[in-house]
Amino acid sequence: MSRGTKRRSYHHGNLRRALIDAALELVSENGPHGFSMREAARRAGVSSGAPYKHFPDRDALMRAISAEGEQRLLAAMDEEMARAGTEPTARFRAMGIAYVKFAVANPSYFRVMTMPEYLDAEQETTIQGQEDAVHAIISSAQASGAMTADDPRVVSLAAHCLVYGLARLFIDGHLARDGIGPQQAEAVATAVTGVFGRGLVPRKPDQ
Amino acid sequence: MSRGTKRRSYHHGNLRRALIDAALELVSENGPHGFSMREAARRAGVSSGAPYKHFPDRDALMRAISAEGEQRLLAAMDEEMARAGTEPTARFRAMGIAYVKFAVANPSYFRVMTMPEYLDAEQETTIQGQEDAVHAIISSAQASGAMTADDPRVVSLAAHCLVYGLARLFIDGHLARDGIGPQQAEAVATAVTGVFGRGLVPRKPDQ
DNA sequence: AGCACAAAGTAAGCGACGCTTCCATTTGTG
DNA sequence: CACAAATGGAAGCGTCGCTTACTTTGTGCT
Numbered sequence: 197m198s199r200g201t202k203r204r205s206y207h208h209g210n211l212r213r214a215l216i217d218a219a220l221e222l223v224s225e226n227g228p229h230g231f232s233m234r235e236a237a238r239r240a241g242v243s244s245g246a247p248y249k250h251f252p253d254r255d256a257l258m259r260a261i262s263a264e265g266e267q268r269l270l271a272a273m274d275e276e277m278a279r280a281g282t283e284p285t286a287r288f289r290a291m292g293i294a295y296v297k298f299a300v301a302n303p304s305y306f307r308v309m310t311m312p313e314y315l316d317a318e319q320e321t322t323i324q325g326q327e328d329a330v331h332a333i334i335s336s337a338q339a340s341g342a343m344t345a346d347d348p349r350v351v352s353l354a355a356h357c358l359v360y361g362l363a364r365l366f367i368d369g370h371l372a373r374d375g376i377g378p379q380q381a382e383a384v385a386t387a388v389t390g391v392f393g394r395g396l397v398p399r400k401p402d403q
Numbered sequence: 404m405s406r407g408t409k410r411r412s413y414h415h416g417n418l419r420r421a422l423i424d425a426a427l428e429l430v431s432e433n434g435p436h437g438f439s440m441r442e443a444a445r446r447a448g449v450s451s452g453a454p455y456k457h458f459p460d461r462d463a464l465m466r467a468i469s470a471e472g473e474q475r476l477l478a479a480m481d482e483e484m485a486r487a488g489t490e491p492t493a494r495f496r497a498m499g500i501a502y503v504k505f506a507v508a509n510p511s512y513f514r515v516m517t518m519p520e521y522l523d524a525e526q527e528t529t530i531q532g533q534e535d536a537v538h539a540i541i542s543s544a545q546a547s548g549a550m551t552a553d554d555p556r557v558v559s560l561a562a563h564c565l566v567y568g569l570a571r572l573f574i575d576g577h578l579a580r581d582g583i584g585p586q587q588a589e590a591v592a593t594a595v596t597g598v599f600g601r602g603l604v605p606r607k608p609d610q
Numbered sequence: 611a612g613c614a615c616a617a618a619g620t621a622a623g624c625g626a627c628g629c630t631t632c633c634a635t636t637t638g639t640g
Numbered sequence: 641c642a643c644a645a646a647t648g649g650a651a652g653c654g655t656c657g658c659t660t661a662c663t664t665t666g667t668g669c670t
Contacts (some may be wrong), residue, residue: 205665207617207618207619207664207665210617211618211619213618224642227520229520230642232655232656232657233656233657234655234656234657235656242618242619242620243619243620243621244620244621244658245619245621245622245657245658245659245660246618246619246620248657248658248659249617249618249619250618250659252658253657253658254656254657259658278411310575312575312576312577313434313436314433320580323577323654324580344601346598349581349599350594350598351596353569353572353578353591353595354565354595354598354599356568357564357565357566357567357568357569357572357574357595358561358564358565358567358568358599359564359568359619360564360571360572361563361564361566361567361568361569362560362564362568363566363573364567364568364571365560365563365567367563368517368519369519370519370530371560373527373531374556384560387554387557388557388560388561388564391553391557391558391602392561392565392599392602393560393602394551394601394602394603395598395599395600395601395602395603396598396601396602399606412636414635414636414637414646414647414648414654415647418647418648428646439626439627439628440627440628440629441627441628442626442627442628449648449649450648450649450650451627451628451629451649451650452629452630452631452648452649452650452651453647453648455629455630456647456648457647458645459615459629460628460629461627461628461629
């Protein structure tokens, strides 16, 4: 039931979803700061106590958004990587670019997801799994001779820093000062990962 | 006048500073979330209305912290770069490592500084100046043949992403999961910037 | 069908917070 | 030494997170 349409029944129907959507709206309008349980309830057309039937407290709602955003991010990355084929370094790069694209396309989710106070244990294990997948790709690339034999943890960490940092600079508007908007996100991500990737190309005597 | 010592005079002496210090304490204890004007006033031993004689509102206090942190960061970076000598690529790398070291050593300042809502115009121009300095170093390195002829803006951006991302991962505790603590910050920063820097080394035929 | 019960809503209230207003005290200055 | 500016205190407004007590609605069981 969307905002504005008066609900006819005493029960809302899907208040949980409506609250999450309202919260995302508020985050996108006023930043994570500007979200309140009461305002979300107001937008969902229910009393100020109703949200607490679905979320024990404010942080629980934020954590729900964080988890939901993470699922969407993983789905987006899987999709892009399927498109990227099987070559490990191509997959590696596609993963990074997909990350940045997701952040720029879903700033509200990204903002909430990246607040450490809203990470629960389940999400941490998901992240750990994702890190393991990255390590596997790196090892595979190294085994095939397509990548330098650096410590995979260092390569993984550096790549993580790069894409996370880029995403944040976009989200926080630090690039808008330089006239770089969201529509240039993919091009910028491509350029930046290109420079970084060059440091991972082995130097063979014959080239 | 430090917390706990009762002040004897009606006037505090340096309430502005005491409030900033209390705010930093609160941020370090409970995150940026956990700071309130009233609690800061309480810790400074002053009524809840007193802070508003020094800061028009909560955000102004945060902005003051942000600006102060930025000054300290610039000072720390200047110092490290003086130690790094004159070779441009060494200076470039020292700058990045100094950035990460500052963040890890001053997490409360860093947290507040990196909230975009607390950046005022003056600080943005300072940042712009810092970016210009980075561009100058890059151009210098390129001119001397010590760095690839990439678009300096791309190199600068990638480096910024890298160190900012690394600092954030430290501050937000994402690396603690992997057993990486603050005392390893410099080593990790050195490793990560090493991999990145390799992509900026020109490939000459004779090597 | 009818009914007990769980789920999901409302109303009202508590304490904390941001901020304002008005008043009290102190202090630098002519 | 008078006085204005600076600084602090007291009290109050509206909002917020969250709780408690009560009401309404849907559901499963007999």
